Amino acid sequence: MAYTNSPLVVYTGLSPNHSGQRTHAIDRITPHCVVGQLSAETICACFPAGRDASCNYGIGTDGRVSLCVEEKNRSWCTSSNxxxxxxxxxxCASDKTEPYAMNSAVYxxxxxxxxxxxxxxxxSKLLWFADKGKSLNYAPKSDEMVITVHRWFANKSCPGDWLYSCLGDLAAKVTAALGSTQQEPTTDKTVWYRVRKTWADSKSQLGAYKVLANAxxxxxxxPGYAVFDENGKVIYGSAAATGFSPYLVNVTIEDLxxxxxxxxxxxxxxKYTGKGCFTIVEEASGQGASQWGLLKSYADGRDGWISLDFATRI
Known part of the structure; x- marks a missing residue:
């Protein structure tokens, strides 16, 4: 099929981080929180060569749209090929802390x-089922688009609780604009409570429990473990005292x-980071630097630490 890009784009900063042309027709939209009130231009700058991440579009804090990867190409955005x-x-530009709220211009x-x-x-329809299993197993009709979220494919909060709670409204408003009627979303969901040392350290998980008391x-x-909800928020245990929240840094050298x-x-x-902005999801002390930071894009494998001596917090 012939692919096009959105006429809403006001800035193009194409990232080399993509897998070339798609192998599947477009039938999903996955909105993310960028964890920072960034401009359209800065969102594109977050994906330099050497960083295993990108997106198709960015929405800056003033509502302007940037193109980072053309629609014809598969971006590296949701931890799922x-x-x-x-x-x-x-x-989407958002606050730096939960619930990662977005302003009215972005929304x-x-x-x-x-x-x-x-x-x-x-x-002609945008669908939100509020259920991972149903969404991923659903075969969209030729006129249907399905919303999916990053947290279904990785241990991340993305797109944050603020936007997650708005996805039913988003689907309804888009479907209405397209001239169709929105189906009633499915809201039944089992809540899992995960026991880990930190949310980023998925390998430390001792178990996932349906009953909070068991967790x-x-x-x-x-000792040293905590209970996390599905959004990565500490709800019980020693990790509650850390008060750590992910944040953005700007790397100032190319060969970090x-x-x-x-x-x-x-x-x-x-690999090197290259210059650009990155999300730090955990800090630690260690040899050779005053402080080390774990990159968001490497958090699941926990093999992506950089010296924060060469990064400036945004």
Whole structure:
């Protein structure tokens, strides 16, 4: 099929970080929170060569739209090859802390660009089921687009509780703009309580529990652990006292090593960050720097640490 890009774009800063042309037709939209009140231009600057991340579009804090990866190409945005092959991914300017709220200009533009994406791709309905299993197993009809979220594919809060709670409204407004009626969303959902040392350290997980009391008992028997809800928020345990929230940094050198652990005594992963902005999801002390930070895009494997001596907090 012939792919086009949104006429809403006011700035183009194409990232080399993509997998070339898609292998699946577009039938999903995945909105993200960028974790920072960034401009359209700065969102594109977050994805320099050497960083394993990108998105199709960015929406800046003033509602302006940037193009980071053309719609014809698969971006690297949701920690899922299968989802990115079929989804248009959109990074939206947001607050730096939960619930990662977005202002009215960003949300209004998100409605407009989702409507535009649906129109140009021949869709008359945008669907939100509020359920991972149903959404990922659903086979959209030729005129349907489905909303998916990053947290379904990785241990992340994205797109944040603020936008997550708005996705039913987003689907309804876009579908109405397209001239169709929105189906009633499915809201039944099992809540899982995860026991970990930190939210970013998925390998430390001791278990996931449907009953909060059982999760608390596990923490009581394992000092240093905490109970996290599905959004990564500490609700019980020692980690509640850390008060750490992810934040953005600007890296000022091109050849900053990415290491397998917080210290120069750890080997590198064979890549540099390049200049640009990055999200830090955890801090640690270690050899060779005053402080080390774990990059968001490497958090699941925990092999993406950089020296914060060469980064400026945004």
């Amino acid at each position: 299968a989802n990115d092959q079929r989804a248009i991914t959109i990074e 209004a533009t998100l409605i407009k660009i989702c409507t535009d994406i649906c129109q140009r791709n021949g869709k 608390k008992a596990k923490v009581d028997a394992n 090593n990415i290491r397998k652990g917080p210290g120069t005594n750890y080997g590198t992963v064979g």
